[in-house]
Amino acid sequence: MSSGIRRLYGITALFDNPEKLLNAARAVVKEGYKDYDSYSPYPIHGLDAAMKLKRSYIGVVTLVAGLTGATLLVIFAWWTNSVDYPLVIGGKPLFAWPSYVPLTFEMTVLFGAVSTVTALLAVWLGLPRNSHPLHETEFMKKVADDGFGIAIESKDKKFDEKQTKEFLENLGAEKVELVYYEARELTLGETVLDPKFITAIVVVALLSSAATYLGLNQMLLIRPWSSLNVQAKVLPETKSAFYPDGFAMRPPVKGTVARGQMPYRYANDLAGAEKYMQNPLLPTKHVMEVGKRDFNTYCSPCHGYFADADSRLQGQFPVPPSLHIDSLVTAPDGLYYEVITNGYQGVMPSYARQIPRDERWAIIWYIRALQQAQNPGEVAEAK
Amino acid sequence: MSTQQVSLDKLRKLPGSYARLGWTLLVVGAVLTILSFALNPKHASFGLIMTLTFVATVGIGGLFWVGVEYVSSAVWSTALRRPFEFIAGVIPFLVILALPLLFRMRTVFEWTHASYFKDDPSMLVKAPYLNIPFFIIRTIAVLLIWWLYYHIIIRNSNLQDTSKDQGLTRKNIRTSAGFLVVFALTLTIFSVDWLMSLTPSWFSTIFAVYVFAGAVLSSMALGTLIIVLLNEKDRFPVKLTPDHYYNLGAFLFAFVIFWAYIGFSQFLLQWYGNLREETAYWIPRIHGSWAVLSIILALGEFLIPFFLLVTKPAKMDPKRLVFVSIWLLVAHALDIYWMVMPVYNSANAVFGITEIAFMALSIGIILTVFAYKARGSNMVPIGDPKLQRGLEFHL
Numbered sequence: 084m085s086s087g088i089r090r091l092y093g094i095t096a097l098f099d100n101p102e103k104l105l106n107a108a109r110a111v112v113k114e115g116y117k118d119y120d121s122y123s124p125y126p127i128h129g130l131d132a133a134m135k136l137k138r139s140y141i142g143v144v145t146l147v148a149g150l151t152g153a154t155l156l157v158i159f160a161w162w163t164n165s166v167d168y169p170l171v172i173g174g175k176p177l178f179a180w181p182s183y184v185p186l187t188f189e190m191t192v193l194f195g196a197v198s199t200v201t202a203l204l205a206v207w208l209g210l211p212r213n214s215h216p217l218h219e220t221e222f223m224k225k226v227a228d229d230g231f232g233i234a235i236e237s238k239d240k241k242f243d244e245k246q247t248k249e250f251l252e253n254l255g256a257e258k259v260e261l262v263y264y265e266a267r268e269l270t271l272g273e274t275v276l277d278p279k280f281i282t283a284i285v286v287v288a289l290l291s292s293a294a295t296y297l298g299l300n301q302m303l304l305i306r307p308w309s310s311l312n313v314q315a316k317v318l319p320e321t322k323s324a325f326y327p328d329g330f331a332m333r334p335p336v337k338g339t340v341a342r343g344q345m346p347y348r349y350a351n352d353l354a355g356a357e358k359y360m361q362n363p364l365l366p367t368k369h370v371m372e373v374g375k376r377d378f379n380t381y382c383s384p385c386h387g388y389f390a391d392a393d394s395r396l397q398g399q400f401p402v403p404p405s406l407h408i409d410s411l412v413t414a415p416d417g418l419y420y421e422v423i424t425n426g427y428q429g430v431m432p433s434y435a436r437q438i439p440r441d442e443r444w445a446i447i448w449y450i451r452a453l454q455q456a457q458n459p460g461e462v463a464e465a466k
Numbered sequence: 467m468s469t470q471q472v473s474l475d476k477l478r479k480l481p482g483s484y485a486r487l488g489w490t491l492l493v494v495g496a497v498l499t500i501l502s503f504a505l506n507p508k509h510a511s512f513g514l515i516m517t518l519t520f521v522a523t524v525g526i527g528g529l530f531w532v533g534v535e536y537v538s539s540a541v542w543s544t545a546l547r548r549p550f551e552f553i554a555g556v557i558p559f560l561v562i563l564a565l566p567l568l569f570r571m572r573t574v575f576e577w578t579h580a581s582y583f584k585d586d587p588s589m590l591v592k593a594p595y596l597n598i599p600f601f602i603i604r605t606i607a608v609l610l611i612w613w614l615y616y617h618i619i620i621r622n623s624n625l626q627d628t629s630k631d632q633g634l635t636r637k638n639i640r641t642s643a644g645f646l647v648v649f650a651l652t653l654t655i656f657s658v659d660w661l662m663s664l665t666p667s668w669f670s671t672i673f674a675v676y677v678f679a680g681a682v683l684s685s686m687a688l689g690t691l692i693i694v695l696l697n698e699k700d701r702f703p704v705k706l707t708p709d710h711y712y713n714l715g716a717f718l719f720a721f722v723i724f725w726a727y728i729g730f731s732q733f734l735l736q737w738y739g740n741l742r743e744e745t746a747y748w749i750p751r752i753h754g755s756w757a758v759l760s761i762i763l764a765l766g767e768f769l770i771p772f773f774l775l776v777t778k779p780a781k782m783d784p785k786r787l788v789f790v791s792i793w794l795l796v797a798h799a800l801d802i803y804w805m806v807m808p809v810y811n812s813a814n815a816v817f818g819i820t821e822i823a824f825m826a827l828s829i830g831i832i833l834t835v836f837a838y839k840a841r842g843s844n845m846v847p848i849g850d851p852k853l854q855r856g857l858e859f860h861l
Contacts, residue, residue: 129860138779173740181734 089263092216093119093236094247096256097225101127104231107254108133111233114250118239122226144202145195152194156187213275216264234262345440353421360417364444366452374449377442381434382450390453401430412454419447470857472848476703480696480840488833495827502820511573512810513820515660518563519802520684520828521556522656523677527685528553529616530649533642536619536635542713544856545704545846550689551623552839556832557616561609563831568602574809575601577666589667596663604659608652615645626849635851653678664809668747672732679725683767684798686721688832690714691791694784696845703845708782709861715781718790722775726768750812751804759815763804767797799825 098104101123108121112135121130164170165177175182208215217223217234226232235247244261251259275281302308317323323331340346349356364370379388387393390406404411423443426433438446499517502510528550535543535550572578577596583589594600618641626634654674662673670676694711696702736744751760771790780786803824807816847853 132860142777173738175738181730181737184730184734 091237091244092262092264093234093242094244094251095217095220095222095232095234095260095262096251096254097222097258098231098233098255099257101130101231103255104233105129105133107233107251107256110254111235115241116235116239118236118242120234122223122230122232122234124227124229124231127231141199141202141206145199148198149191149195152190152192153187155194156190157183160186211275213277213280214265216262220260220262222260222262347424347440349417349421351421351425353418356417356421357415358417360415360420362416362444362447364441364448366448370445370448371452373442374445374447374452377438377446378449381437382446385431389457390450403431406450407454407457412458416444416447419450420444423447470704470854472846472853473703476701477844477846477848478841479701480837480845481699481701484833484840485837488830488835488837491826491830492834493830495823495825495830498819498823499827502818502823505819507570508573509810509816509818509820510823511567511570512806513824514563514567515574515664516799516802516806516824517827517831518560518567519660519677519806520799520824521563521831522560523681523798523802524685524688524828524832525554525556525560526612526649526653527681527683528689529557529612529619529645530682531685531689532619532623533615533645533649536638536642537646539639539852541852541856542710542859544850544852545706546689546693546710546714547623547847547850548840548843548845549692549836550685551620551843552836553685553688553832554616554620555835555839557609557612559831559835560612561606564605564609568605571598571601575663575666577663582666586667592666596666601659604655608656611648611652615641615648619645623847623850624843627844627847628849630849630851632851650674650678653681661805664806665747667743669743670732670736670747672728676725676728676732679721679728680798680801683718683721683725684795686714686717687791687794687798690718690787691795692836694787694791698784698788704857706857707859709859711784711787712778712781712861715775715787715790718771718787718794719775719781722768722771722794726764726772729764729768750808754813755815756804756808756812759800759804763797763800767794767801771797795829799828 096107098107104121104123105127108130111119112133121134123130160183161178164172164179169177171177172179204210222230222232222234233251235242235251237244241247248259248261306313317331319332321331322329326333349360378386382390384396385392385394385400385403386406387395392403392405394400394402406412420443422431423438423446424433424435434443495517499510499514502513531550532547532554534540535547567574575596576582577589577592578598583593619638622634622638622641625631657674657677661677662669693702693706693714697706733748736748750756771794774786774790774793775781803821810816
C-alpha cells in the first residue's frame with residue numbers, strides 16, 4: 084500500500100467575480116498552460132475566446148449517433164411494416180415514408196442526446212472511472228454555487244507545484260488549493276466496471292422491471308382492482324370436458340336464424356312457392372312507391388315501364404313475355420317472388436343480391452297494380 | 467474594454483452599387499411585368515401575387531425582427547437593427563403592388579365568380595368571408611395597420627439618434643409588444659386571403675404559421691446578407707465580430723428548421739387524413755413536375771442549408787453566411803412560386819417572362835427602398851443606450 088505517497092491532481096484557484104476569471108483565463112493561456120479548465124455556475128460571455136478553446140469533437144459523436152438512430156428507425160419501420168408483416172394502414176403504400184418522419188426525428192434526437200451525454204461523461208470522468216478528483220472538494224461546491232475558478236492539472240508540461248501556485252496567487256485568487264487524488268481514484272479500484280457497481284445496476288434493473296411487470300400485468304388483474312377478469316363463462320376456442328366432442332363452443336341449435344336473415348325454404352321449388360307463399364306487406368303508399376322505384380330500376384329495362392315487355396335494350400337481351408298475359412295475371416304471388424329471387428330458366432337472372440326481401444314484395448305489389456290497371460277484375464284473388 | 471468608435475463618414479453612405487442594382491432590377495422588373503401583362507394577363511396576375519407576397523413577407527419579417535429586438539431588450543443586435551428597419555421600409559409601398567390585383571381579382575380568385583358558390587353549396591359557409599368588398603376592406607386594413615406600426619416604431623427609433631432619449635426605447639417596447647400580437651393576426655389574414663383562398667375549398671389551420679416561417683427566414687437572410695457584405699467590405703459604420711455573425715447564423719439555422727417543421731407538419735396531417743377537402747392543395751403539388759419542385763424545395767429550404775449551417779464555424783464564416791443567405795432568398799422565392807403557381811397551372815411548373823419579372827421586381831423594390839432609407843437615416847442607431855454594450859458582445 085502506498086498510503087504515505089499522495090499524488091497531486093492539480094491546483095485550484097477561486098475568484099470572486101467573472102471578470103477576474105476572464106483575466107485569469109487569459110493569463111493562464113498566455114503563460115502556456117494546456118491542461119486546465121475554468122469553472123463557473125453559469126455561462127460567461129467571452130470565456131470561450133479568453134480560453135482560446137478549440138472546436139469540440141463531441142459534435143462528431145452526436146452526428147454519428149444521430150444518423151445511426153435515424154437509419155435504424157427507417158430500417159425497423161421498413162422491415163416491420165413492408166417486409167415482415169405487410170399491413171396496409173389507411174390505404175397508404177406499404178412503405179409510407181411521411182409517417183415515419185416524426186419517429187425518425189425522435190430516434191435521431193434520442194440517440195444523439197444519450198450518446199452526447201455518455202461521451203461527455205467519458206471525457207470528463209475518463210470512463211470507466213466513475214469519479215473525478217475535483218468531486219467532493221470545497222472548490223467544486225463553490226463553483227457550483229457562487230464562485231469562479233480555474234484548475235490547472237499536474238500533468239501539464241509547464242506545471243510546477245511551487246511556481247504554478249505562486250502564479251495563481253498573483254492573479255488575485257481568493258483561495259489557492261492543492262488537490263490530491265484519493266487512493267481509490269489512483270488504483271482504478273472503483274470504476275463503473277466494479278463488480279459491486281454492476282451488481283447494483285443489475286439489481287436495480289431487475290427490481291424495476293419486476294415492479295413494472297407485477298404492477299401492470301399482475302396486480303391490476305387482482306380483485307378488487309379488476310372484478311371483470313374472472314367470469315363464469317367459457318372462452319371461445321377452448322377445450323371442454325363437459326361435451327363429448329371436446330369443444331367448448333357449441334354449434335347453433337337446429338333451426339336458429341341469424342339476426343337480419345330470413346330463411347327461404349322454397350328456393351328453386353316453384354310449385355311450393357306458388358302454393359304456400361303470400362305477400363306479407365300491405366299495399367300502403369310507401370310500399371307502392373318503393374315497388375315503383377325498384378321496378379323502374381331493375382325490372383323495367385327488359386319488362387318495360389308498364390310490364391308490356393317493350394324492352395329498352397333493343398334486343399341485346401331476350402325479351403320477356405308481357406306480364407299482362409292471362410297465365411301471369413292469374414299467377415300467385417309466390418311465382419313472382421321465386422322468379423325474382425332465383426331467376427327463371429336461365430333467361431332471367433337472380434336479383435336476390437340487388438333487391439332486399441321486403442322490396443321484392445313491394446315490387447310484386449306494384450306489378451299487381453300495373454296488371455290491375457290493364458286487366459280490371461282479372462288479377463288473382465288467391466294469394 | 468476599449469470602446470468602439472462609430473465611423474461617422476459611413477453612417478449614411480451605402481455603396482452606390484446598391485441603389486444602382488436596385489433601380490436596374492426595379493426598372494427591368496417593372497417593364498417585364500407590364501410586358502407579361504400584355505402577353506398573358508392571367509399568368510402575369512399570378513406573378514404579381516408572387517411579387518406582393520415576396521415583398522410583403524420580407525418587409526413585414528424585417529419589422530418583426532425589429533419588434534422582437536425591442537420586446538426582448540436584446541443587446542447584441544442593437545447595431546444590426548437599422549438594416550432590418552430599412553428592409554421593413556417596403557411596407558408603405560405594398561399597397562402599390564396590391565392595388566392592380568384588387569382590380570383583377572376575378573382572374574385569380576375562383577371564389578369571386580358568382581357561379582362558384584352555386585356549383586358547390588358546401589362552400590356557402592365561406593361566402594360571408596370570401597367576397598370582394600370584405601376582401602378589399604381586409605387588405606386595406608392589414609396594409610394600413612402594418613404601415614402604422616412601421617411608422618411609429620421607425621419614427622421613435624430615428625428620433626432617438628438625435629435626442630438620445632431612453633424613454634423612446636421604452637415607448638417602442640410597448641408599441642412592439644402590441645405589434646407582435648397584431649402581426650400574428652394580420653399576417654394570418656394576409657396569408658389566408660392572398661394565398662390560401664387561391665384554392666378556396668382548401669384550408670389548413672397552420673398555413674399562416676408556414677407563411678410566417680418563410681417571412682421571418684427570408685428577412686433574416688436578407689438582413690444577414692447585407693450586414694455581412696457591408697461589414698466585410700468595411701462599409702459598416704462599426705466593426706462587427708464573428709460573435710455577431712454567429713447569432714445571425716444561428717437565427718438562420720433555427721428558422722430553417724422551423725420552416726421545415728411547420729411545412730412538414732402541414733403536409734403530414736393532411737396526407738395522413740386523406741380527406742377530400744384537405745387534399746385539394748396537395749394533389750397538384752405531389753404529381754408531375756410540381757412533385758419534382760416540392761422535393762427541390764425541401765432540399766433547398768431545409769436539408770442543404772441545414773447542413774451548410776450546422777457547425778459553429780460555419781455560422782461565423784462570412785463567406786458561408788453570404789452564400790446561404792442568397793441561397794435562402796432564392797429558396798423563399800421558390801417557396802412562394804410553389805404556393806401560388808400550381809393554381810395557375812396544376813399540370814406543369816411553368817417558367818417564363820412572368821417569373822423573371824417576379825424575381826427582378828421583388829428584389830428591385832426591396833433594394834431600392836433599402837438604399838433610399840439608408841441615405842435618409844443612420845446605418846446604426848447611434849442614440850440607442852444599448853449600442854456600446856451590443857458592440858462588445860461576446861458569445
